[in-house]
Amino acid sequence: MTDYVEILAILTSAVLIVWLFRKLHLPAILAYLVAGMLVGEHGLALTHESVDYEHFAELGIVFLLFTLGLEFSLPKLMAMRHLVVAVGSLQVGISMLIFMSIALFLGQSFASAIVIGGILALSSTAIVIRQLSESGAMKRKSGQISVAVLLFQDVAVVPLLIIIPMFAEQSDTSMVLELLLALVKGVFVVGILLSVGKWVLPRIFNLVAQVRTDELFVLTTLLVTLVAAALTQWFGLSMALGAFLAGMMLGESQYKHQLEADIRPYRDILLGLFFVTVGMKLNLALLLSSPLLVLALLVSFMLIKILVLKFLVVRAGEQTKDAWASAIMLAQMGEFGFVLIALASQVNVLPLDIASLLLGAGVISMAITPFMVEHARQWGVWLSKEEQQNTDELSQLPSQNELNDHVIICGFGRIGQTVSRFLKQESIDFVAIDIDPLRTTKAREAGENVLFGSSRKTELLEAAKLSKAKLVVIAFGEDKQSIEVIQKVRSLAPDVPILVRTRNDDNLERLQLAGANQVVPESLEGSLMLVSQVLSLSGIPFSKIVKRVQKERKSHYSHLHGFFQGEHTDMSPEAIERIEFANAVLLTDDSFAVGHSIAALNLTARRVTVVSLKRDNSETEEPPLDTVLQAQDTLVIRGKPRRVERVERYLQEGR
CATH class of the missing domain: 3.40.50.720 (NAD(P)-binding Rossmann-like Domain)
Incomplete structure (x- = not known):
């Protein structure tokens, strides 16, 4: 019963806080961290056996690395190799070295210093890429630089996931020998997985695809991911590494997008649970007792990353304003930083007070990231006064x-x-x-x-x-x-x-x-062009076709709105707010609407449109308002899904 109450507490807090954070346009990752902090031992103490959840939540990281592998493109890496090598690799290396040196100076152990350096050197791929896509800044030079750096950071996560568990092993052998042994194991495992991916997996997925069963495809995807993760764990390496390699194997296949769509629900839920377990470790009392320390850490690590990245981008031959803009975008701590914090805490490499301090600074840095990305270009131009002249030249006709x-x-x-x-x-x-x-x-x-x-x-x-x-x-x-x-x-x-x-x-x-004044939807215009060709090939006079098309445009494509939903129709909360459905309502002898005219029902006030009326074997489009409805009539209505549901109930029950 206690376990049930704990799970209920986690789910309730996650649902409420994620809803609130999305309303405030804040990343869902922050919501999960806050939810974990709320229910954890340092908050309301509603959960006590957090370690039970950690093993289950680790699957979220496995699926995250699998989707990262799916999106990882070696050709894209090679195409951007100049920025990836000249900027991305040096940014990670130099930033890690600086943060490690500072950590050692402040009395941290060598192992802890490496972990802290890796955590602070990484940026948030999820938040930055999403903000760049939404703002349309992905095509700018600063956006391209940011993507190149994030691409290398994603690759750099993999060796860090291998190295951190080694620090926990009490061994007489040196770290160099352990790394060499891990490298040999890694090469062997990669060889096995790549061979399987090239020769076996395509045939398996071809057979599965021929069955045309979505459930089997999903199960096969989950099985491949977990088998690859288990294989690397069996060799003493990270489960996440196996999942990443499995994603890489399937990233070039024709099933890439289907695989990503299938795995996303499991990834998002389990990843949310993972960040909840991370939030459980966040000691709010420690942060509140030393807010200046958190602020000092936040400002110092963001400032160091900005200066390092700006220097490297300018050194690579890019404009100063683009260097400042990309550096400002990537100043925050990333979601993989939280992954490394959790892993290091599990193997007792990172002290709990340091972990809480890093978590607090990381949460704040990610919270302000959308604002920083939005203003990065403006600040970049301001910080490089001389670059404004170049843009002014292009601002004159x-x-x-x-x-x-x-x-x-x-x-x-x-x-x-x-x-x-x-x-x-x-x-x-x-x-x-x-x-x-x-x-x-x-x-x-x-x-x-x-x-x-x-x-x-x-x-x-x-x-x-x-x-x-x-x-x-x-x-x-x-x-x-x-x-x-x-x-x-x-x-x-x-x-x-x-x-x-x-x-x-x-x-x-x-x-x-x-x-x-006029909106031209490509999908609807494409439908009109297709309809024009169909009518023309069916022998309808061209003049009549032109009149029908013009009428549709003047009515703002009214007949092209609304459709009958299918099995795969997107019913997400965002989609429901914008789509319109067409729905057929069959009136029986007991239906409230029977005997009433369409005008008397006043359906327009309920914000739905009557598309057509089917009676006996005939159909009338946009029936007159004085039409009295009869039993066995089928009324086709169009509107937002929730309105259509309410109107259908009104037609049947009168309420």
């Missing part, structure tokens, strides 16, 4: 013609360039704004009117003569950025028409509410 009644294209990628070509054919002036410096430079060399910078900046929009433009086209397809650009354009020019490209209709209403 090469054309000397006076712009008037022109088109502004935000985003000069493939879509933006295609739009510009058609505009030139019709002799319509345009100005493009793009954040990719290489693309901007190449386009300007070809004589194109392209400004470098963010379309969200007032100065760039004014330089593009927004007040004299007749149309703004937002072509980059990222809805979050598009909304910000729309709001900025509307604040400067309330009346200018705005045309927005989006990938699908998920945020159609939000874009329109933000001020977009």
